[in-house]
Each structure stands twice: as structure tokens, then as C-alpha cells.
Amino acid sequence: MNEVCFKNLDQKDPWSLKTYEASGGYSVWRKILKGELTPEQIIDELKTSGLRGRGGAGFPTGLKWSFMPRNANMQKYVVCNSDEGEPGTCKDRDILRFNPHSVIEGMAIGGFVMNATKGYNYIRGEFMEPFYRFEDALKEAYDAGLLGENIDGSSVSFDLYTHLGAGAYICGEETALLESLEGKKGQPRFKPPFPANIGLFGMPTTINNTESFASVPDILAKGGQWFADIGVANSGGCKLFSVTGHVNKPENFEVPMGLPFKDLLEMAGGIREGRTLKAVIPGGSSTPVLTAEVAMGMTMDYDGIEKAGSMLGAGSVIIMDDSTCMVEALTRLAHFYYDESCGQCTPCREGTGWLYRVLKRIMDGNGKADDIDLLMSVQDKIMGNTICALGDAAAMPVESFLRNFREEFEYYIEHGKSMVKG
């Protein structure tokens, strides 16, 4: 446990340059500055490591980095997505607060590999403590001569800046994030063109999640195979899981991929006394909800969670015990997507409103007999019909809640009150 992003968590001032360097930090970056590592070697190690994008999509990081036209004669950018906002997710906040230098080193390495001399870390606007912590770390890194132009007399240059959001979940979508970095509304772009070709300010850009960047330095210091061996096939390494909801000790845990869910639940202190597990959302609010029975047999890796019928997402495990009214839980999530839809695509803009309003009327005791069919129809019409994944993210909870807990919705509609709470 706590082998990579959280490895210094129990040290004094884990966020300081001193602590980071004492545990081998910036050793890979210094090798690069001395010309002892090539971009090809780094990409090979990352491919071996099995590191997949930790923001939710799970795209192999090494492969993503290889897509950048590194020899194109134009400014290129690396961007870190610290716009953490998926309900249930709070891991990147802790990386920024407690291990900011791993993100700086990871981004600098990415900059070298992709021949991008400038980077931005997009931090959500509410994360002021993490922002100040990251800014302090940046200053330490500049003062130590680790960033800037022709660093330490080498031909390597890398400048890194922070950018703050202003409250919009959609900016966690990578092309919306780029729009936002350009000072616009965060409305996603069509793909293609992909950011690797036309990204920030029209230049080739690669965007990775905070945890992905933070994992890179250790992978390169200890070897891709070392990281791969921590995890299981197709899910290399360890991963941060935010375990929240009805557990005794909600916490972020960095554990090997493939850990049985029931072990993770136990690490979080188990279900509150006198209660039993009812449902689990394994990867953040956008991923399908699972019943207790299915969840208890699941392992925490990409394939394991997919086999159980959901997705690993950002590793945000939301635990619900038998006191939870599933109609209320889904209504809250539906309100979130309704609130956060950017309004660009009609199926999402209108559909999320329909989903919320129909659920709200069920909760107000005014549900109609065909409301479940209506909800299913609306979510089906959003799914796959929008520019970005927010539409799917709004649809998937609805479909899975209705499939797994249909009787609670039927009861609410028939009796005008909750089957669980009365």
C-alpha cells in the first residue's frame, strides 16, 4: 500500500522538495538533463508498465505520448488535468497537497518526451489549498534550477504554469479544459482533430490526469516491469481509490490493482455498525451502480470491474448501505448532470433536465405509472448522441439504478413515498 503517489505520506512535510528528493525524486529528471535517457526508452518503459490514464478513460499513457508529433517545428504543450470534480473523487487533491513534486517531475518528463517546452496544470478553482501547495513546489523547483530554459546547461527546456478553473465539472473533459485554458466557456470540441494535432492555442497538446503524471517518475526510476508486477494483467501498477459514503473510515487508499473489493471495504473500516452493504458505485458517479452481491465478488482493476458490469473510472468507490433510498440517490446524481451539462448538445442539455424533473416528481409523490419507461427512453436517447462523454455519464447511472433497483422506483411511484425511508 502507498507505494507510488502516496509513498511519502507518513514523512515530515511530504510536499517539500527535500522530502521528495530524499526518496529519489527528480533522479529521472536529472538523468534526462544529463542526456542519459531518450524519449523512446521512456515510452517503452511506460508501455511495459501498463500505466493507463487515471482520470477515468484508462487510455495507455505510453501510447498516448507516442502520438505527439514531437519533431513538428512548432510550440507543443503538456497539460495536467487537475480539474477533479467527478462526485466521489478526491484523490488528485491529495496528490497536489502531499506530493506536488511528483506531478511537476512527471509533467517535465512528459515535456521532454513529447518535445513540449511548456506545460500548464489546470487546477479546479475551488482547490485553493492544493493550488498554493503546488505553486510553492513550483517555486522550489525553479529555485533549485530544475525548470526553465536550457536547464542546468542542457538543451532541455521546460516551463510550467498553473491555471485555475472557476467551477465547471465539464472542464474535466480534456477539450473543454483546453477551451477553458484559452479563456472561453468550457464546451467540448469535436474530435478529430485530436489535441495531439490541434490542441491548446491550436498547437499539439497532450493532456494527462494528475495521478498519471505523478506515477511516471517512480515507474521510470524503478522500471516499467516493477510497476506492472504490482498490478494484474491489463491493469498495471497501483491506483488510488477514494472510498466514501457509508463506511467507518472513508479514505484514499493507494493499493495494487486487482485487490478484491471486499478487502478495500475492510480497509475503509467496513460498513457502519448494524448496517449491511446495499450498493456500490465503483468508479465515480458516472459509472454504473452495482448490487452488493456483485460488488463483493469483484476485483479492483479495469477488467475485474468491467466483468462486474461497471467501470473503474477514476477509482471513486461510493458505498451505500441498506438505509439508502436509491430513488433519492439517483435524483441527486441526475440533478448534478442537469446542473453541469454545458448546454452544447441538445440530447444532453434537454435530456438531463428531463431525467431530473421526472425523478423529482417521483420524489414529490407525483410519479406516473410510465415514468420508468420514460426515464429509460430519455437516457437511451442521450447515450452516444453527444459530442463528449458527459451525456453517457448522465445516462449510465439511470440505466443501472433502474435495472438493479427497479422495485424501489416502482414502489415510490405507486405509494408516493420511499420504500426504504417511508
Next chain:
Amino acid sequence: MISNKAKKQIDAWVAKYPEGHQSSAVMEALKIVQAENDNRLTSDTIQAVADYLAMPGIAAAEVATFYENYNHKPVGKHTIRFCHNISCMLNGSDELITHLENKLGVKTGEVTPDGLINVKKVECLGACVGAPMFQIGDQYYENLTADKIDEIVDGLK
């Protein structure tokens, strides 16, 4: 309309972006100007920011109305941004929001008569392991209880 101090702060953000891309600083510029104008924006202050960054007024207005962290109506000196999303809800945020409303004698969206505090229900603030939680200014307050809320609110001046 924009103080010299604010202009300096805005300039520091502008310096982070390539030449000609000063409008990338609009989100922070709006926050800076909002902070020194009773924590809210008006069409005049939005236009002033747009002029300062040499961008169309409508482009700044789009940003000011798209993102959550800008206010267009009067707010209190302190805004309590209470998370009511799933992890906080499962840990009793609804009951605590009601407690806070009763304590202050105002509903979410209203400002206390002395102009000191308003409460806003917000979506996930990314501190779910510390649920229930709220934000005041730059600060997060986690693992809230009714007693803890009373203590924090009583300390606001």
C-alpha cells in the same frame, strides 16, 4: 473600475500565457475584480475586464455566466458553499444544511439581514473522504457536525 492592485494581479496571470493570448487570464481577472467589488460582477465590471484584456465584452460575459464561481446577485461577505452531492448526502449533508438554515434564519440563496452570510448548495467539491463538508473563501471545512458548524459560523465576522 479596476484598481491598480488588481491590475498588477491580473498582469501576473497574463504573463503565464503566450503573447496575444491574454484572454486566457479572463477567469482569474473576473475573480480578482469580483473580490474587490462586493463579491459580485455587474455588466460594467465585466466590460472593464474585457477592455483591460482587449477582448470582446460578450466573450467575457460568456465566461462570467458559464462558470459557477461568479456572482451576479448580492451575496454576503461570506458565502458558505455547502456540498450536497452523493458522498456528502450519504453522510447527512441535507440535515446539516437545514440545521445551518435554521441557525442563520435564512434559506439557501438568501443573505442574512446583516449582510454577513449566505448559504449556497453546491455540487461535489472533491473532498468526499471528508464528507460532509463546505467551503468558505479559500478554506475547506470537513467532517462537519452540527456543533462544528455552529462553532465555525459563530466565528465569522
